[in-house]
Amino acid sequence: MIDLFIIKVGGNVIDNPVLLQSFLEKFAAVPGKKILIHGGGKIATRIGDQLGIKSNYVDGRRITDAATIDLVTMVYGGLVNKQLVAKLQTNGCNAMGLTGADGNIIPAVKRPVKDIDYGFVGDVNTAALHTAPLKALLEAGITPVFAPLTHDGNGQILNTNADTIASSLAIALSAAYSVRLIYCFEKKGVLRDPADDNAVINLINKEIYQQLLAEKILTDGILPKLQNAFGAIENGVKEVLIGHADDVLSNTTAKVAGTLIC
Amino acid sequence: MIDLFIIKVGGNVIDNPVLLQSFLEKFAAVPGKKILIHGGGKIATRIGDQLGIKSNYVDGRRITDAATIDLVTMVYGGLVNKQLVAKLQTNGCNAMGLTGADGNIIPAVKRPVKDIDYGFVGDVNTAALHTAPLKALLEAGITPVFAPLTHDGNGQILNTNADTIASSLAIALSAAYSVRLIYCFEKKGVLRDPADDNAVINLINKEIYQQLLAEKILTDGILPKLQNAFGAIENGVKEVLIGHADDVLSNTTAKVAGTLIC
Numbered sequence: 001m002i003d004l005f006i007i008k009v010g011g012n013v014i015d016n017p018v019l020l021q022s023f024l025e026k027f028a029a030v031p032g033k034k035i036l037i038h039g040g041g042k043i044a045t046r047i048g049d050q051l052g053i054k055s056n057y058v059d060g061r062r063i064t065d066a067a068t069i070d071l072v073t074m075v076y077g078g079l080v081n082k083q084l085v086a087k088l089q090t091n092g093c094n095a096m097g098l099t100g101a102d103g104n105i106i107p108a109v110k111r112p113v114k115d116i117d118y119g120f121v122g123d124v125n126t127a128a129l130h131t132a133p134l135k136a137l138l139e140a141g142i143t144p145v146f147a148p149l150t151h152d153g154n155g156q157i158l159n160t161n162a163d164t165i166a167s168s169l170a171i172a173l174s175a176a177y178s179v180r181l182i183y184c185f186e187k188k189g190v191l192r193d194p195a196d197d198n199a200v201i202n203l204i205n206k207e208i209y210q211q212l213l214a215e216k217i218l219t220d221g222i223l224p225k226l227q228n229a230f231g232a233i234e235n236g237v238k239e240v241l242i243g244h245a246d247d248v249l250s251n252t253t254a255k256v257a258g259t260l261i262c
Numbered sequence: 263m264i265d266l267f268i269i270k271v272g273g274n275v276i277d278n279p280v281l282l283q284s285f286l287e288k289f290a291a292v293p294g295k296k297i298l299i300h301g302g303g304k305i306a307t308r309i310g311d312q313l314g315i316k317s318n319y320v321d322g323r324r325i326t327d328a329a330t331i332d333l334v335t336m337v338y339g340g341l342v343n344k345q346l347v348a349k350l351q352t353n354g355c356n357a358m359g360l361t362g363a364d365g366n367i368i369p370a371v372k373r374p375v376k377d378i379d380y381g382f383v384g385d386v387n388t389a390a391l392h393t394a395p396l397k398a399l400l401e402a403g404i405t406p407v408f409a410p411l412t413h414d415g416n417g418q419i420l421n422t423n424a425d426t427i428a429s430s431l432a433i434a435l436s437a438a439y440s441v442r443l444i445y446c447f448e449k450k451g452v453l454r455d456p457a458d459d460n461a462v463i464n465l466i467n468k469e470i471y472q473q474l475l476a477e478k479i480l481t482d483g484i485l486p487k488l489q490n491a492f493g494a495i496e497n498g499v500k501e502v503l504i505g506h507a508d509d510v511l512s513n514t515t516a517k518v519a520g521t522l523i524c
Contacts, residue, residue: 047336051312070341074309078340079332082411082419086363090417096364096395101348103358103404133358133404140398142365149344155352157344 122158384420
């Protein structure tokens, strides 16, 4: 019996007012304890452009210089996060917007410079997560909503991958709750054929995963999500569900839309 | 015996790195349960200028149009608030940054348009404050840090006076705690002579207040603070302390720096 839903929603939903409204209604309707982790979306780039802060990417990853960490702290931690909270409140969900710095819930380490200097990017210090404040909020009927930001414990906010925050929180909280971790993205689930949006693989376990890897069916985009998912399962998370924001929240029974990983 | 300190710090401290660092160390050292409410500072105006958002003031009050509420949500609710949280964490204070929308703690009403349309400015709905989430945080050893923002319950963030948020929270929480409300500002306290920074009136009660009003000693700047203070006292707050950020937090005994109102 799942008693905590940890749900990650990406920038593609944040950027689309119609998708977002529909998602927030469905999220608010998920019964019981839940946590939302949101990505950034394109608005940081847009506001950064207006402020003369150039977005630099290497291999699809944003380089977070000093101006950029202030930008994403404003936009992700302020504008996006608080607007989500205000909207969830209208849907009857008592949301509270946080970053990993708040309550020292998610300490992180600035990524060491090897080939690439990612700047103010944080890798979650999974062993040091503080779940007590989160549990106090969940037990008080509050729904925490996390921006993709952490801190280094020395006063520096760090930009952090939202997928990783979601799986780290899911693992840490699986000691106290039976957790379903849900990744909402633009596809209906893991696809057997990338060209066929309806070719959803409904169930992936360790054996099927090895088989899919051997058949080279998995695309680059889905591989990190599956690695994250199996990492979560191996560390106590009950199940991971990957699918489209529109239908992956609608059922909480055994019959699921999307891809269930267990 | 005071068991909750509610402390408001203004933009003049937020804008000054040296004053701010000193203030945060002293704030972190205040023993027991405490809440911080911060003003905005000039950084919103600076970033707004870069974004082409013009700051409009009428009688010293910012007019909050649609672009400006997004701006202050980013800057006050994101940048300023989360940087304060990260800095307090380094000083051993387990801070959590919030707005009035978070946990639906501070519902507000968009100010009705009379002579002036203040735009997206919220007047606190004092009768509707939700203190349960705040109490859960305080009991869990967390220090809530509020940006001067509320919401209307219909998805709209509202810009709200930080002094009013502080007094509203103090009143609502005085049902559960013995509250000292502290206003930090640029003067050492209420002055008997505006030209003499050391002419601090150390104690003001109702009788002395009436006398000061009759003598026309109180300046326009201090009057709203005193009205707020007496409003708080009349509604259950144990005492209100007004003084300079540098020394008003240093003692928690009967002998106080600044002006004590009771």
